[in-house]
Amino acid sequence: MAESFTFCSLLAFLLLLSVHLADVKSRISISRSSSPEELLGFLNMQEKLSHLHFYFHDLVSGPNPTAVRVAEAAMTNRSPTGFGLVAMVDDLLTEGPEPTSKLVGRAQGIYASADMDQLGLLMVLNFAFMEGKYNGSSLSMLGRNAALSGVREMPIVGGSGLFRFARGYAKAKTHTFDVRSGDAVVEYDVYVFHY
Numbered sequence: 001m002a003e004s005f006t007f008c009s010l011l012a013f014l015l016l017l018s019v020h021l022a023d024v025k026s027r028i029s030i031s032r033s034s035s036p037e038e039l040l041g042f043l044n045m046q047e048k049l050s051h052l053h054f055y056f057h058d059l060v061s062g063p064n065p066t067a068v069r070v071a072e073a074a075m076t077n078r079s080p081t082g083f084g085l086v087a088m089v090d091d092l093l094t095e096g097p098e099p100t101s102k103l104v105g106r107a108q109g110i111y112a113s114a115d116m117d118q119l120g121l122l123m124v125l126n127f128a129f130m131e132g133k134y135n136g137s138s139l140s141m142l143g144r145n146a147a148l149s150g151v152r153e154m155p156i157v158g159g160s161g162l163f164r165f166a167r168g169y170a171k172a173k174t175h176t177f178d179v180r181s182g183d184a185v186v187e188y189d190v191y192v193f194h195y
């Protein structure tokens with residue numbers, strides 16, 4: 001009895017294993033047939049760590065703002081943190097802190113006030129690079145930005161082009177903030193692993 005049970009278990013296990021292996025094999029062959037060169041290319045590639053440094057120009061005032069309020073809640077004006085405010089941005093990224101400095105890309109996406117007690121922005125941004133070897137490649141950042149703190153850290157959750165498979169983090173530090181206009185220049189240091 002015990003022996004036949006063991007035998008049956010073994011048989012079931014072998015059957016499951018072969019089904020599993022067949023499944024893995026078919027998935028691999030499907031992927032292979034879609035683009036073998038691309039997959040083999042990744043296998044031979046070495047992961048690298050890159051550091052990017054740029055300045056982010058958050059222009060909310062003047063005739064040509066690059067960050068515009070697109071939504072808010074009825075309570076946003078009463079909230080000390082502007083809770084519920086949503087801004088759409090296409091902010092310029094430059095090499096140096098001056099607005100006339102060389103353009104290296106744009107930060108496109110959304111930031112929104114997501115904390116009722118302290119200023120805490122939900123940042124959902126794509127850094128679209130437009131200069132040098134990174135021209136055409138992008139990084140995606142998703143994180144919490146306590147904008148009044150000294151240095152804020154936000155995760156880099158992915159990328160495209162030279163930044164495929166990217167993951168890492170961005171450190172943001174306010175370079176200048178004009179209290180009257182609300183315009184800000186923020187220094188970014190981004191560290192990413194990618195292929």
Ligand SMILES: *[C@@H]1O[C@H](CO)[C@@H](O)[C@H](O)[C@H]1NC(C)=O
Pocket residue numbers: 130131132135136
């Ligand atoms: C970046 O790439 C685009 C599209 O290929 C090209 O038109 C543009 O001139 C490039 N920019 C720089 C600064 O190389």
